[in-house]
Amino acid sequence: MRATELYAPTLRESPAEAELLSHKLMFRAGLIRKAAGGMYTYLPLAWRTMKKIMQIIREEMDAAGGQELMMPITQPAEIWRESGRWAVYGPEMMRLKDRHGREFCLGPTHEEMITTLVRGEVRSYKQLPLMLYQMQNKYRDEIRPRFGLMRSREFVMKDLYSFDKDVDGMNISYQKMYDAYTKIFTRCGLKFRAVEADNGAIGGGHSHEFTVLAPSGESNIAYCESCDYAASDEKAELKIIRAEVEEMKPLEKISTPNAHTIELVKNYLGVPIEKTIKAVAFQDDDGKLILAFVRGDHEVNEIKVLNATGALHLHMAEESAINAVGGSAGFMSPIGLKDGAAIVVDATVMEMYNAVAGANEADAHFINVNPRRDFDAAKIIVADIRMVQAGDPCPHCGAELKMTRGIEVGQVFTLGSKYSKSLNATFLDESGKETYFEMGCYGIGVGRTMAAAIEQNNDADGIIWTRAIAPFEVVVVPVNAKDAAQLEYAEKIYDELKAAGVDVLLDDRKERAGVKFKDCDLIGYPLRVTVSPKTLDSGNVEVKIRKSGEMLNFNRAECVDKVLDLLKNL
RNA sequence: CGGGGUUUAGCGCAGUUUGGUUAGCGCGUCUGCCUUGGGAGCAGAAGGUCGUGAGUUCAAAUCUCACAACUCCGACCA
Numbered sequence: 289m290r291a292t293e294l295y296a297p298t299l300r301e302s303p304a305e306a307e308l309l310s311h312k313l314m315f316r317a318g319l320i321r322k323a324a325g326g327m328y329t330y331l332p333l334a335w336r337t338m339k340k341i342m343q344i345i346r347e348e349m350d351a352a353g354g355q356e357l358m359m360p361i362t363q364p365a366e367i368w369r370e371s372g373r374w375a376v377y378g379p380e381m382m383r384l385k386d387r388h389g390r391e392f393c394l395g396p397t398h399e400e401m402i403t404t405l406v407r408g409e410v411r412s413y414k415q416l417p418l419m420l421y422q423m424q425n426k427y428r429d430e431i432r433p434r435f436g437l438m439r440s441r442e443f444v445m446k447d448l449y450s451f452d453k454d455v456d457g458m459n460i461s462y463q464k465m466y467d468a469y470t471k472i473f474t475r476c477g478l479k480f481r482a483v484e485a486d487n488g489a490i491g492g493g494h495s496h497e498f499t500v501l502a503p504s505g506e507s508n509i510a511y512c513e514s515c516d517y518a519a520s521d522e523k524a525e526l527k528i529i530r531a532e533v534e535e536m537k538p539l540e541k542i543s544t545p546n547a548h549t550i551e552l553v554k555n556y557l558g559v560p561i562e563k564t565i566k567a568v569a570f571q572d573d574d575g576k577l578i579l580a581f582v583r584g585d586h587e588v589n590e591i592k593v594l595n596a597t598g599a600l601h602l603h604m605a606e607e608s609a610i611n612a613v614g615g616s617a618g619f620m621s622p623i624g625l626k627d628g629a630a631i632v633v634d635a636t637v638m639e640m641y642n643a644v645a646g647a648n649e650a651d652a653h654f655i656n657v658n659p660r661r662d663f664d665a666a667k668i669i670v671a672d673i674r675m676v677q678a679g680d681p682c683p684h685c686g687a688e689l690k691m692t693r694g695i696e697v698g699q700v701f702t703l704g705s706k707y708s709k710s711l712n713a714t715f716l717d718e719s720g721k722e723t724y725f726e727m728g729c730y731g732i733g734v735g736r737t738m739a740a741a742i743e744q745n746n747d748a749d750g751i752i753w754t755r756a757i758a759p760f761e762v763v764v765v766p767v768n769a770k771d772a773a774q775l776e777y778a779e780k781i782y783d784e785l786k787a788a789g790v791d792v793l794l795d796d797r798k799e800r801a802g803v804k805f806k807d808c809d810l811i812g813y814p815l816r817v818t819v820s821p822k823t824l825d826s827g828n829v830e831v832k833i834r835k836s837g838e839m840l841n842f843n844r845a846e847c848v849d850k851v852l853d854l855l856k857n858l
Numbered sequence: 859c860g861g862g863g864u865u866u867a868g869c870g871c872a873g874u875u876u877g878g879u880u881a882g883c884g885c886g887u888c889u890g891c892c893u894u895g896g897g898a899g900c901a902g903a904a905g906g907u908c909g910u911g912a913g914u915u916c917a918a919a920u921c922u923c924a925c926a927a928c929u930c931c932g933a934c935c936a
Contacts, residue, residue: 297868298897299868299869299870299885299886300869300870300885300886300897301869301870301885301886302869302870303869303870304864304869304870304871304928304929305928305929307929307930324927325927325928325929380934380935397936426936428935428936430934430935431859431933431934431935432930432932432934434929434930438936439935439936440936443936444936445936446936447936497936506935507935696935696936697936698936699935699936731936732936733936734936735936736936737936767894767895768894768895769894770894771894798894799894799897800893800894800895800896800897800898801894801895801896802894802895802896802897802898803896803897804895804896804897805895805896805897806896806897807897809896818895820894820895821894821895822895830895
C-alpha cells in the first residue's frame with residue numbers, strides 16, 4: 289500500500305471533545321471520525337487494526353472449538369418478551385418498529401437469538417458441546433457515551449455462546465474460553481489481568497473480566513504480583529487483620545468536643561488511627577438504617593454491605609434515622625444502641641483491642657472498646673465489608689496487593705440454564721430425559737480492545753502499536769519522494785518486504801521529511817525504514833524502532849532479513 | 859434523567875460583557891516559488907445559513923425566549 293493512496297487524514301490538533309488520550313490519538317492519527325454521539329466510522333487504518341484483532345480472536349475461538357456464524361442485528365421483540373428481558377432491559381435497548389408496526393430491537397447481545405436458534409435444532413446430547421460465535425455490531429443506548437470507542441453506543445463485539453449437556457461440561461467450556469482469552473490478549477500485546485467478577489444475578493457461576501491495566505481505566509482493580517490473583521475493588525476479598533493482643537482495659541466514656549471525624553478524634557486523643565473504629569450510616573430502600581463499622585483507616589465497601597445485609601440499594605442515612613435508634617452522627621458505635629438498625633461490623637474490627645469508638649452521644653467517645661467483649665454478638669453481623677487498599681494482603685498468597693485502574697475488554701461467564709429455561713431450550717440426555725442446556729457467554733469488545741491497546745502503548749509523539757495489531761508493520765520512507773533515485777530505492781525495499789510477507793506501507797508522499805516522520809510516529813508503525821541521500825550513498829538503510837526510538841543501520845542486502853528479525857520481538 | 863459548560867471556516871480559538879461598516883486569528887487546504895532528516899519559509903487564494911427557530915431593534919454573532927446538538931460531573935457497562 290502506498291501512502292498517496294491511503295485515506296489517513298491526520299490532524300495536528302485534536303477536537304475539543306476528545307478527552308481521553310486514546311480518543312485524541314485515534315482522532316489525530318486518522319483512525320476514527322464521529323458520526324453521532326457514541327457512533328464512529330472506523331477509517332482504513334483503524335479497520336486494518338480491527339481486522340487483525342478480529343483475526344486473532346477468530347483463530348483462538350476456532351482453536352478452542354468455536355464455530356463462527358452471523359446473526360441479525362435486528363431482533364424480533366417476541367423472543368425478548370419470551371425471555372422476559374424486553375421489559376427488563378429498559379431504555380438502554382434501541383427499539384424500532386417495521387412498517388407493519390411489529391417491534392424489533394437492535395441487538396445489545398444475542399442470548400435470545402442464539403438460544404432460539406439452537407433449541408429447535410439440537411435435540412440430542414450427542415450434538416453437544418456446541419460453541420457458536422459471531423463478530424458484529426451491537427447496540428446499547430448508553431446513558432452517557434464517552435471516551436470515544438471506550439463507551440460507544442454502536443460497537444463491534446465478538447460473542448460466543450456455549451451449550452453443554454451438564455454443569456461439568458459447561459465448566460470445561462468456560463475454561464477453554466478463559467484460556468483462549470488469555471491467548472488472545474497476550475497475542476495482542478496487552479498487559480491485562482483476568483479479574484474475578486460478580487455475576488450473582490445472572491447465573492451464580494463463574495465470571496472473569498479481562499481487564500487491560502491502564503491508569504485511565506474506569507474500574508479499580510486490586511491485583512497481586514506474586515500470584516495471578518486480581519479482583520475488582522468491589523469484589524476483592526480481604527483477610528482479617530489481627531491486632532496485637534492486649535489486656536482488655538475497662539470501657540470508659542470521655543469527652544471529645546466537636547471531634548466528629550476520625551481525623552479529629554485521632555488528633556484529639558493522640559491515638560493511632562488503627563485504634564479507632566469508624567461508622568458509616570446507610571439506609572436501604574425501605575428506610576431501614578444500616579450501620580457499618582470499619583477500622584478508622586479503612587473504607588466501607590458498599591457492595592459487601594449489600595451482600596451482608598441482603599439490601600438491594602444503599603444511600604446515605606438521614607440524621608433523623610440515626611437519632612431514632614439513639615445514635616448521634618459522628619459519634620456512633622454499636623454499644624448501647626436501640627434496636628431497629630442493622631449493625632454490620634467488619635471482621636477486622638472484632639480483632640481490635642482497647643479501641644476508640646463513638647459513645648452515641650454528641651461530643652463523647654468510648655475508649656478501651658473491645659468489640660468481642662463490648663459488642664452484643666446477638667445484634668451484630670460480622671462480615672468482610674471493607675474496601676481493599678493497596679498493601680492489603682492477597683487472599684491467595686498473602687503478598688501485598690497493588691491497586692491499578694483497568695479497562696474491561698472482555699468477559700467470560702457461565703449462564704447455567706437461565707436462558708435455556710426461560711426460552712425452553714432442551715435436548716434429550718443419555719437417559720432420554722428432556723434436559724435444559726447449560727450455557728456460557730463470552731464477549732470481547734473489539735474496538736475497545738484497540739482503544740485499550742492505544743491507551744496502554746503511547747508516548748508524546750503518538751501511538752506505539754505492537755506488531756500483531758499494527759495497521760502496517762513497517763513503513764518505508766524516502767526522505768524526499770521527489771528524488772527519483774530515492775523513491776526507486778525505497779520502492780525496491782518495499783517490494784522485497786512485501787514479497788517476504790511483511791505488511792508494509794510506502795510513504796511516497798511528496799512531503800517534507802519532518803511531516804512524514806511526524807505522521808509515522810503519530811500513527812505508530814512499529815518499524816520505519818528510512819531512505820535518504822546518506823543511505824543511498826553508503827548502500828545502507830536506516831531502521832527506526834518506534835517503541836524504543838532506537839535507530840539502526842543495516843546493509844542494503846541484509847535489510848529485509850534484519851527487519852523480519854526485529855519484527856519478531858515487536 | 860439531574861447539575862454545569864460549549865456551539866463562530868476542515869481543526870483549534872478570539873469577537874458577545876457595552877448591538878453599529880466588509881466577522882477575525884493560528885493551523886490545515888489550494889496555486890506559485892523556495893526547501894527536503896523532525897509538522898520550515900515567502901507570495902497569493904479559496905473557504906462562514908455565527909447550532910436551529912421565533913422575537914426585540916433603524917440595525918443582532920452580540921439582547922430575549924424556546925428548541926437542538928455536543929461536552930463535563932453524578933446513578934449504568936463489551
